Amino acid sequence: MLGRTFLHLPGVGPKSEAALWAAGIRTWEDFLAHPAPPVGAGKAALMREGLLESQAALAADDLDWFAARLRTATAWRFLPRFLHHAGYLDIETDGTGSHPTVTAVSLLHQGRLTTYVHGRDMDRLHEDLARVRLLVSFNGACFDVPILERMLGARAPRAHVDLRFVLRAAGVRGGLKACERHFGLNRRELDGVDGWCAVLLWRLWRRTRDQRVLETLLAYNAADVLGLEVLLVHAVNELLLATPFAAELTLPVPRVAPNPFRADPEMVRAVTGG
DNA sequence: CTAGGGCGGAATTCCCATCA
Protein backbone atom coordinates (compact mmCIF):
# COMPACT_ATOMS: atom_id res chain seq x y z
CA MET A 1 0.00 0.00 0.00
CA LEU A 2 2.92 2.32 0.68
CA GLY A 3 4.00 2.29 -2.96
CA ARG A 4 0.49 3.36 -3.93
CA THR A 5 0.29 6.18 -1.39
CA PHE A 6 0.52 9.83 -2.45
CA LEU A 7 -1.04 11.36 0.66
CA HIS A 8 2.33 11.94 2.28
CA LEU A 9 3.44 14.37 -0.41
CA PRO A 10 2.98 18.08 0.32
CA GLY A 11 -0.01 19.50 -1.49
CA VAL A 12 -1.68 16.12 -1.88
CA GLY A 13 -4.80 15.30 0.09
CA PRO A 14 -7.35 12.49 -0.14
CA LYS A 15 -9.12 14.00 -3.15
CA SER A 16 -6.02 14.35 -5.26
CA GLU A 17 -4.88 10.88 -4.38
CA ALA A 18 -8.23 9.35 -5.31
CA ALA A 19 -8.15 11.24 -8.59
CA LEU A 20 -4.74 9.80 -9.41
CA TRP A 21 -5.93 6.27 -8.71
CA ALA A 22 -9.03 6.85 -10.84
CA ALA A 23 -6.82 8.05 -13.69
CA GLY A 24 -4.96 4.74 -13.61
CA ILE A 25 -1.93 6.09 -11.77
CA ARG A 26 -1.76 3.49 -9.03
CA THR A 27 1.89 3.37 -8.03
CA TRP A 28 4.76 5.79 -7.56
CA GLU A 29 6.31 4.30 -10.68
CA ASP A 30 3.10 4.93 -12.66
CA PHE A 31 3.31 8.59 -11.74
CA LEU A 32 7.01 8.94 -12.50
CA ALA A 33 6.56 7.26 -15.88
CA HIS A 34 3.49 9.29 -16.83
CA PRO A 35 4.13 11.95 -19.49
CA ALA A 36 1.37 14.30 -18.24
CA PRO A 37 -0.13 13.39 -14.87
CA PRO A 38 -3.51 15.03 -14.21
CA VAL A 39 -2.22 17.69 -11.81
CA GLY A 40 -0.82 21.15 -12.33
CA ALA A 41 2.73 21.44 -13.64
CA GLY A 42 4.06 22.95 -10.45
CA LYS A 43 2.49 20.30 -8.31
CA ALA A 44 3.68 17.55 -10.66
CA ALA A 45 7.29 18.66 -10.30
CA LEU A 46 6.92 18.82 -6.53
CA MET A 47 5.38 15.38 -6.46
CA ARG A 48 8.05 13.92 -8.70
CA GLU A 49 10.65 15.19 -6.28
CA GLY A 50 8.74 13.80 -3.32
CA LEU A 51 8.34 10.42 -4.95
CA LEU A 52 12.04 10.10 -5.72
CA GLU A 53 12.67 10.88 -2.06
CA SER A 54 10.07 8.29 -1.11
CA GLN A 55 11.76 5.64 -3.22
CA ALA A 56 15.08 6.41 -1.59
CA ALA A 57 13.53 6.26 1.88
CA LEU A 58 11.92 2.92 1.08
CA ALA A 59 15.18 1.51 -0.27
CA ALA A 60 16.90 2.69 2.91
CA ASP A 61 14.22 1.06 5.05
CA ASP A 62 13.68 4.50 6.57
CA LEU A 63 10.59 3.97 8.70
CA ASP A 64 10.96 7.31 10.48
CA TRP A 65 10.78 9.20 7.21
CA PHE A 66 7.36 7.79 6.46
CA ALA A 67 6.14 7.96 10.05
CA ALA A 68 6.84 11.70 10.07
CA ARG A 69 4.71 12.17 6.95
CA LEU A 70 1.89 9.72 7.60
CA ARG A 71 0.58 10.46 11.05
CA THR A 72 -2.28 9.11 13.14
CA ALA A 73 -5.23 8.23 10.92
CA THR A 74 -3.07 7.77 7.80
CA ALA A 75 -0.29 5.78 9.48
CA TRP A 76 -1.83 2.51 8.34
CA ARG A 77 -0.42 3.13 4.87
CA PHE A 78 3.10 2.15 5.91
CA LEU A 79 2.13 -0.53 8.42
CA PRO A 80 2.19 -3.60 6.13
CA ARG A 81 5.67 -2.73 4.86
CA PHE A 82 7.13 -2.25 8.36
CA LEU A 83 5.04 -4.70 10.33
CA HIS A 84 8.04 -6.81 11.27
CA HIS A 85 9.43 -3.86 13.24
CA ALA A 86 6.29 -3.41 15.33
CA GLY A 87 6.54 -3.50 19.10
CA TYR A 88 3.11 -3.74 20.71
CA LEU A 89 3.00 -1.98 24.06
CA ASP A 90 0.59 -1.66 26.95
CA ILE A 91 1.13 -0.43 30.50
CA GLU A 92 -0.74 -0.78 33.77
CA THR A 93 -0.50 1.73 36.60
CA ASP A 94 -1.61 2.00 40.20
CA GLY A 95 -4.19 4.54 39.12
CA THR A 96 -2.91 7.43 41.21
CA GLY A 97 -3.60 10.54 39.18
CA SER A 98 -1.14 12.10 36.76
CA HIS A 99 2.01 10.71 38.38
CA PRO A 100 1.17 7.05 38.88
CA THR A 101 3.50 4.16 39.50
CA VAL A 102 3.88 2.06 36.37
CA THR A 103 3.09 -1.37 37.79
CA ALA A 104 3.36 -3.66 34.77
CA VAL A 105 4.31 -3.35 31.11
CA SER A 106 3.90 -5.84 28.28
CA LEU A 107 5.91 -5.57 25.09
CA LEU A 108 5.32 -7.89 22.14
CA HIS A 109 8.23 -7.54 19.75
CA GLN A 110 9.23 -9.88 16.92
CA GLY A 111 7.03 -12.65 18.20
CA ARG A 112 8.29 -12.44 21.77
CA LEU A 113 6.21 -11.23 24.64
CA THR A 114 8.17 -9.65 27.48
CA THR A 115 6.64 -8.52 30.75
CA TYR A 116 8.10 -5.98 33.14
CA VAL A 117 6.96 -5.61 36.73
CA HIS A 118 7.52 -2.71 39.11
CA GLY A 119 10.03 -3.71 41.78
CA ARG A 120 11.13 -6.75 39.80
CA ASP A 121 12.59 -5.87 36.42
CA MET A 122 11.03 -2.65 35.17
CA ASP A 123 14.52 -1.24 34.54
CA ARG A 124 15.02 -3.66 31.63
CA LEU A 125 12.26 -1.89 29.71
CA HIS A 126 14.52 0.99 28.61
CA GLU A 127 16.93 -1.06 26.56
CA ASP A 128 14.26 -3.32 25.11
CA LEU A 129 12.15 -0.33 24.12
CA ALA A 130 15.19 1.25 22.49
CA ARG A 131 15.34 -1.71 20.10
CA VAL A 132 11.78 -1.14 18.88
CA ARG A 133 11.58 0.92 15.71
CA LEU A 134 7.80 1.04 15.46
CA LEU A 135 5.64 1.34 18.52
CA VAL A 136 2.02 0.19 18.36
CA SER A 137 -0.42 1.02 21.14
CA PHE A 138 -4.01 1.84 21.89
CA ASN A 139 -4.41 5.40 23.15
CA GLY A 140 -0.70 5.28 23.83
CA ALA A 141 -0.17 8.73 22.36
CA CYS A 142 -2.35 10.19 25.09
CA PHE A 143 -1.64 7.78 27.92
CA ASP A 144 1.10 5.13 27.83
CA VAL A 145 3.89 7.08 26.18
CA PRO A 146 3.58 10.34 28.16
CA ILE A 147 3.48 8.34 31.40
CA LEU A 148 6.46 6.18 30.46
CA GLU A 149 8.41 9.31 29.63
CA ARG A 150 7.33 11.19 32.73
CA MET A 151 7.59 8.40 35.27
CA LEU A 152 10.38 6.19 33.91
CA GLY A 153 12.31 8.65 31.79
CA ALA A 154 11.82 6.23 28.90
CA ARG A 155 12.31 7.38 25.36
CA ALA A 156 9.72 6.05 22.92
CA PRO A 157 10.53 5.28 19.30
CA ARG A 158 9.86 8.16 16.93
CA ALA A 159 7.50 6.02 14.89
CA HIS A 160 4.37 5.42 16.94
CA VAL A 161 1.04 4.19 15.63
CA ASP A 162 -1.87 4.70 17.99
CA LEU A 163 -4.49 2.16 16.96
CA ARG A 164 -7.21 4.18 18.63
CA PHE A 165 -7.09 6.65 15.76
CA VAL A 166 -6.40 4.12 13.04
CA LEU A 167 -9.44 2.12 14.11
CA ARG A 168 -11.54 5.24 14.33
CA ALA A 169 -10.59 6.06 10.75
CA ALA A 170 -11.88 2.59 9.92
CA GLY A 171 -15.17 3.47 11.59
CA VAL A 172 -14.53 1.44 14.74
CA ARG A 173 -14.95 3.58 17.83
CA GLY A 174 -14.75 3.02 21.55
CA GLY A 175 -12.18 1.53 23.87
CA LEU A 176 -9.87 -1.38 23.21
CA LYS A 177 -12.28 -3.99 24.51
CA ALA A 178 -15.12 -2.63 22.36
CA CYS A 179 -12.87 -2.74 19.29
CA GLU A 180 -11.91 -6.34 20.04
CA ARG A 181 -15.56 -7.31 20.35
CA HIS A 182 -16.29 -5.59 17.04
CA PHE A 183 -13.94 -8.00 15.29
CA GLY A 184 -15.13 -11.02 17.22
CA LEU A 185 -12.12 -11.36 19.51
CA ASN A 186 -12.91 -13.12 22.74
CA ARG A 187 -11.14 -12.56 26.05
CA ARG A 188 -12.53 -15.71 27.61
CA GLU A 189 -11.77 -15.84 31.33
CA LEU A 190 -10.63 -12.20 31.29
CA ASP A 191 -14.03 -10.98 30.18
CA GLY A 192 -15.12 -8.03 32.27
CA VAL A 193 -11.62 -7.13 33.46
CA ASP A 194 -10.64 -3.53 32.68
CA GLY A 195 -7.90 -1.08 33.57
CA TRP A 196 -9.43 -0.30 36.93
CA CYS A 197 -9.37 -4.01 37.77
CA ALA A 198 -5.65 -3.95 37.02
CA VAL A 199 -5.31 -1.22 39.64
CA LEU A 200 -7.20 -3.33 42.17
CA LEU A 201 -5.17 -6.42 41.30
CA TRP A 202 -1.97 -4.50 41.92
CA ARG A 203 -3.16 -3.34 45.34
CA LEU A 204 -4.25 -6.85 46.18
CA TRP A 205 -0.89 -8.21 45.06
CA ARG A 206 1.02 -5.75 47.25
CA ARG A 207 -1.09 -6.72 50.23
CA THR A 208 -1.16 -10.49 49.81
CA ARG A 209 1.86 -11.35 47.62
CA ASP A 210 -0.35 -14.08 46.25
CA GLN A 211 1.22 -15.22 42.96
CA ARG A 212 -2.21 -15.90 41.48
CA VAL A 213 -3.01 -12.19 41.77
CA LEU A 214 0.10 -11.05 39.93
CA GLU A 215 -0.41 -13.76 37.32
CA THR A 216 -3.95 -12.53 36.71
CA LEU A 217 -2.74 -8.95 36.35
CA LEU A 218 -0.06 -10.02 33.88
CA ALA A 219 -2.57 -12.13 31.96
CA TYR A 220 -4.73 -9.05 31.54
CA ASN A 221 -1.78 -6.89 30.53
CA ALA A 222 -0.61 -9.52 28.03
CA ALA A 223 -4.10 -9.96 26.58
CA ASP A 224 -4.12 -6.28 25.65
CA VAL A 225 -0.95 -6.44 23.56
CA LEU A 226 -1.80 -9.82 22.03
CA GLY A 227 -5.08 -8.31 20.90
CA LEU A 228 -3.31 -5.27 19.42
CA GLU A 229 -1.41 -7.46 16.98
CA VAL A 230 -4.66 -8.82 15.54
CA LEU A 231 -6.58 -5.54 15.68
CA LEU A 232 -3.88 -3.87 13.64
CA VAL A 233 -4.42 -6.28 10.75
CA HIS A 234 -8.18 -5.91 10.97
CA ALA A 235 -7.83 -2.13 10.86
CA VAL A 236 -5.57 -2.19 7.81
CA ASN A 237 -7.90 -4.56 5.97
CA GLU A 238 -10.90 -2.41 6.83
CA LEU A 239 -9.20 0.74 5.54
CA LEU A 240 -8.10 -1.01 2.37
CA LEU A 241 -11.78 -1.42 1.52
CA ALA A 242 -11.96 2.32 0.84
CA THR A 243 -9.22 2.02 -1.80
CA PRO A 244 -9.19 0.24 -5.16
CA PHE A 245 -6.64 -2.23 -3.79
CA ALA A 246 -8.53 -4.33 -1.26
CA ALA A 247 -8.65 -7.40 -3.47
CA GLU A 248 -4.90 -7.63 -3.98
CA LEU A 249 -3.57 -6.25 -0.69
CA THR A 250 -5.82 -7.62 2.04
CA LEU A 251 -3.70 -9.23 4.77
CA PRO A 252 -4.34 -12.62 6.35
CA VAL A 253 -5.69 -12.10 9.86
CA PRO A 254 -3.50 -13.88 12.42
CA ARG A 255 -4.89 -15.77 15.35
CA VAL A 256 -4.49 -14.20 18.79
CA ALA A 257 -1.21 -15.60 20.11
CA PRO A 258 -1.45 -17.79 23.21
CA ASN A 259 -1.32 -15.93 26.50
CA PRO A 260 1.62 -17.17 28.60
CA PHE A 261 -0.19 -16.14 31.76
CA ARG A 262 -3.29 -17.64 33.26
CA ALA A 263 -5.98 -15.51 34.83
CA ASP A 264 -7.28 -17.02 38.03
CA PRO A 265 -11.11 -17.04 37.94
CA GLU A 266 -11.24 -16.48 41.68
CA MET A 267 -9.08 -13.35 41.42
CA VAL A 268 -11.08 -12.11 38.45
CA ARG A 269 -14.22 -12.47 40.54
CA ALA A 270 -12.58 -10.64 43.42
CA VAL A 271 -11.88 -7.50 41.33
CA THR A 272 -14.86 -7.49 39.01
CA GLY A 273 -17.33 -7.85 41.84
CA GLY A 274 -18.96 -10.77 40.00
C1' DC B 1 -11.56 11.00 38.99
C1' DT B 2 -7.57 13.81 35.47
C1' DA B 3 -4.55 14.46 31.64
C1' DG B 4 -3.49 14.95 27.04
C1' DG B 5 -3.34 14.44 21.99
C1' DG B 6 -5.96 14.49 18.09
C1' DC B 7 -10.43 15.01 15.72
C1' DG B 8 -13.69 17.99 13.18
C1' DG B 9 -15.46 21.91 11.34
C1' DA B 10 -14.58 26.67 9.93
C1' DA B 11 -11.64 29.92 8.25
C1' DT B 12 -7.86 30.79 5.43
C1' DT B 13 -4.39 30.17 2.20
C1' DC B 14 -2.68 28.03 -1.91
C1' DC B 15 -2.81 26.34 -6.50
C1' DC B 16 -4.34 25.85 -11.02
C1' DA B 17 -7.27 26.38 -15.11
C1' DT B 18 -9.70 29.56 -17.64
C1' DC B 19 -10.48 33.52 -19.78
C1' DA B 20 -9.95 38.13 -22.34
Place this chain on the structure above:
DNA sequence: TGATGGGAATTCCGCCCTAG
Protein backbone atom coordinates in the same frame (compact mmCIF):
# COMPACT_ATOMS: atom_id res chain seq x y z
C1' DT C 1 -0.02 37.83 -19.43
C1' DG C 2 -2.67 39.14 -15.46
C1' DA C 3 -6.94 38.83 -13.15
C1' DT C 4 -10.51 35.76 -11.35
C1' DG C 5 -13.07 32.01 -9.37
C1' DG C 6 -13.41 27.43 -7.66
C1' DG C 7 -11.62 23.54 -5.47
C1' DA C 8 -8.34 21.43 -2.56
C1' DA C 9 -5.06 21.61 1.17
C1' DT C 10 -3.63 23.53 5.45
C1' DT C 11 -4.16 25.84 9.80
C1' DC C 12 -6.43 26.89 14.06
C1' DC C 13 -9.12 26.09 18.26
C1' DG C 14 -12.44 23.95 21.41
C1' DC C 15 -14.02 19.73 22.83
C1' DC C 16 -14.14 14.79 22.90
C1' DC C 17 -12.49 10.53 24.23
C1' DT C 18 -9.84 6.96 26.50
C1' DA C 19 -6.41 5.44 29.49
C1' DG C 20 -5.53 3.23 34.70
